[in-house]
Amino acid sequence: MATMRVAQVPGAKREFEIVERPIPQPAPGTVRIKVAACGICHSDSLVKEGLWPGLQYPRVPGHEVVGVIDAVGAGVTRWTAGQRAGVGWHGGYCGQCDSCRRGDLFACETHQVTGISFDGGYGEYMIAPASAVARFPDELPPLEAAPLMCAGVTTFNALRNSGARPGEVVAVLGLGGLGHLGVQYAAKMGFRTVAIARGKDKEPLARQLGATTYIDSQAQDPAAELLKLGGANVIIATVTAGEAMSAVQGGLAVKGTLMVIGAPESMQVSPFILISGQRSVKGWYSGTSIDSQDTLAFSARANVRSMNETFPLERVNQAYDRMMSGKARFRVVLTTGQ
Ligand SMILES: [Zn+2]
Ligand SMILES: [Zn+2]
Numbered sequence: 001m002a003t004m005r006v007a008q009v010p011g012a013k014r015e016f017e018i019v020e021r022p023i024p025q026p027a028p029g030t031v032r033i034k035v036a037a038c039g040i041c042h043s044d045s046l047v048k049e050g051l052w053p054g055l056q057y058p059r060v061p062g063h064e065v066v067g068v069i070d071a072v073g074a075g076v077t078r079w080t081a082g083q084r085a086g087v088g089w090h091g092g093y094c095g096q097c098d099s100c101r102r103g104d105l106f107a108c109e110t111h112q113v114t115g116i117s118f119d120g121g122y123g124e125y126m127i128a129p130a131s132a133v134a135r136f137p138d139e140l141p142p143l144e145a146a147p148l149m150c151a152g153v154t155t156f157n158a159l160r161n162s163g164a165r166p167g168e169v170v171a172v173l174g175l176g177g178l179g180h181l182g183v184q185y186a187a188k189m190g191f192r193t194v195a196i197a198r199g200k201d202k203e204p205l206a207r208q209l210g211a212t213t214y215i216d217s218q219a220q221d222p223a224a225e226l227l228k229l230g231g232a233n234v235i236i237a238t239v240t241a242g243e244a245m246s247a248v249q250g251g252l253a254v255k256g257t258l259m260v261i262g263a264p265e266s267m268q269v270s271p272f273i274l275i276s277g278q279r280s281v282k283g284w285y286s287g288t289s290i291d292s293q294d295t296l297a298f299s300a301r302a303n304v305r306s307m308n309e310t311f312p313l314e315r316v317n318q319a320y321d322r323m324m325s326g327k328a329r330f331r332v333v334l335t336t337g338q
Contacts, residue, residue: 132250
């Protein structure tokens with residue numbers, strides 16, 4: 001029987017182990033993907049550290065998957081073997097629950113998450129529901145583009161649904177894995193793009209990515225600096241520190257929106273700021289497979305790229321530690337060599 005290598009988490013708080021498994025057959029409604037690369041996202045720590053209630057081990061994480069479909073299950077009519085494809089966090093939808101019937105596919109009550117509800121992309125092959133698959137343009141190099149399946153779609157989709165119009169002031173708070181993509185998308189979408197990060201040393205990169213204004217939040221008051229520009233119509237908050245998010249809300253323009261996509265445990269919001277300018281604080285869920293597909297197509301056309309450090313699958317433990325250290329510039333990607 002043909003086998004494949006996968007990196008599995010045998011149990012909560014255990015090291016990854018590389019194991020051989022039979023290559024699975026795609027069940028009805030699913031496709032099999034021969035994986036080229038898979039990004040390591042901070043959310044994979046939910047599997048590694050045992051933070052997802054009810055998770056079944058062993059589990060293969062990974063929801064920034066890029067590869068080629070090599071077999072399709074019964075009933076799959078829109079995908080064929082040989083097509084390049086990606087799979088993200090959203091692990092498909094049922095089409096029958098109340099959320100799906102309202103068109104809110106992202107909120108499908110089956111809550112399927114790639115690499116959590118079923119095995120993900122840290123391996124040579126994976127099985128994905130057809131509803132979780134995005135078409136992957138030929139122009140995008142898979143190793144570079146894998147993080148677009150989570151970090152990319154999250155920032156792209158939050159921006160395009162933020163209500164900001166071309167020429168308006170959009171600030172991206174944080175210049176890490178999410179933020180370095182957010183700045184590129186905001187600039188390419190035609191917003192007056194402001195990057196906010198800690199320290200002077202990130203300014204050249206921020207400008208290279210397309211920011212026209214840089215605010216060093218260690219040396220300057222970011223809210224006051226945003227007000228000098230007339231206030232931000234939208235602030236995309238990618239950081240994981242609640243105080244940093246709270247510190248920018250005073251820089252929102254009238255009717256401005258603070259879009260939260262980073263996930264600190266809590267943050268403080270000033271009711272006075274919300275009320276006095278009809279401002280809002282809003283969260284955004286990354287998106288479904290068609291949102292990923294739009295992200296990839298836009299990235300190919302607008303030349304948006306993720307900056308990555310790559311590791312072969314066998315070095316998964318080092319790669320994961322590198323991601324967790326917060327020192328990677330900017331995303332970490334596993335490669336299978338196929
Ligand atoms: Zn992710
Ligand atoms: Zn559903």
